[in-house]
Amino acid sequence: xxxxxxNSGPLSVPEGAIASLNCTYSDRxxxxxxxYRQYSGKSPELIMSIYSNGDKEDGRFTAxxxxxxxxxxxxxxxxxxxxxxxxLCAVNVDKLIFGxxxxxxxxx
Amino acid sequence: DAGVIQSPRHEVTEMGQEVTLRCKPxxxxxxxxxxxxxxxxGLELLIYFNNNVPIDDSGMPEDRFSAKMPNASxxxxxxxxxxxxxxxxxxxxxxxxxxxxxxFGSGTRLTVV
Numbered sequence: 001x002x003x004x005x006x007n008s009g010p011l012s013v014p015e016g017a018i019a020s021l022n023c024t025y026s027d028r029x030x031x032x033x034x035x036y037r038q039y040s041g042k043s044p045e046l047i048m049s050i051y052s053n054g055d056k057e058d059g060r061f062t063a064x065x066x067x068x069x070x071x072x073x074x075x076x077x078x079x080x081x082x083x084x085x086x087x088l089c090a091v092n093v094d095k096l097i098f099g100x101x102x103x104x105x106x107x108x
Numbered sequence: 109d110a111g112v113i114q115s116p117r118h119e120v121t122e123m124g125q126e127v128t129l130r131c132k133p134x135x136x137x138x139x140x141x142x143x144x145x146x147x148x149x150g151l152e153l154l155i156y157f158n159n160n161v162p163i164d165d166s167g168m169p170e171d172r173f174s175a176k177m178p179n180a181s182x183x184x185x186x187x188x189x190x191x192x193x194x195x196x197x198x199x200x201x202x203x204x205x206x207x208x209x210x211x212f213g214s215g216t217r218l219t220v221v
Contacts, residue, residue, distance in 0.1 A: 031207060032207045034209045042214075043213060043214050043215050044151070044199070046209040049208075049209050051207075088151065092206070092207060094164070094206070095141070095153055095156055095164060096141075097153070098151040099150070100150040101150065
């Protein structure tokens with residue numbers, strides 16, 4: 001079983017819709033969780049971090065964590081074409097372990 | 109701060125040659141990480157340092173790979189001899205602490221022909 005699993009996508013949503021990205025992880029001792037955005041040909045960029053169960057909101061982004069279910073998600077409200085990128089989930093187990101990413105496509 | 113600085117941005121080399129990738133972390137960040145990204149395997153951690161000391165090199169694929177951090181502002185990743193399967197984007201990242209997110213450099217795209 002992979003340590004961090006994501007659906008590779010692509011996830012296609014219309015402009016203005018909510019995009020929902022999901023991630024599951026295997027190590028129960030993980031304490032910190034991150035979402036990165038990576039545009040094609042660019043480096044990963046940190047967009048959200050979450051450390052405790054529940055929701056954390058930052059602008060159009062909401063991260064959700066459920067440690068009992070070993071599940072973390074990212075919601076993007078009012079999706080824009082500029083949000084089209086690959087979103088990487090990362091889980092800290094002494095070091096950051098990354099999922100393979102979900103490609104998001106937002107069409108006008 | 110200029111962020112994490114990597115050089116070169118692109119490297120094309122012939123099989124068997126030595127390749128050296130360089131990284132300057134963000135000042136004050138005690139942790140430095142080397143990752144490799146490929147389409148097939150995604151982002152893989154190769155090695156990381158804390159206060160210039162290598163902590164975990166379990167991701168280094170084989171003895172052909174080595175990494176050093178002689179001081180707090182500089183690290184190298186060396187591949188000798190290089191092989192075509194080493195072709196990938198190599199990222200350096202740094203962090204102020206173990207539970208913080210990492211800041212990535214722009215990466216080095218390595219092509220071994």
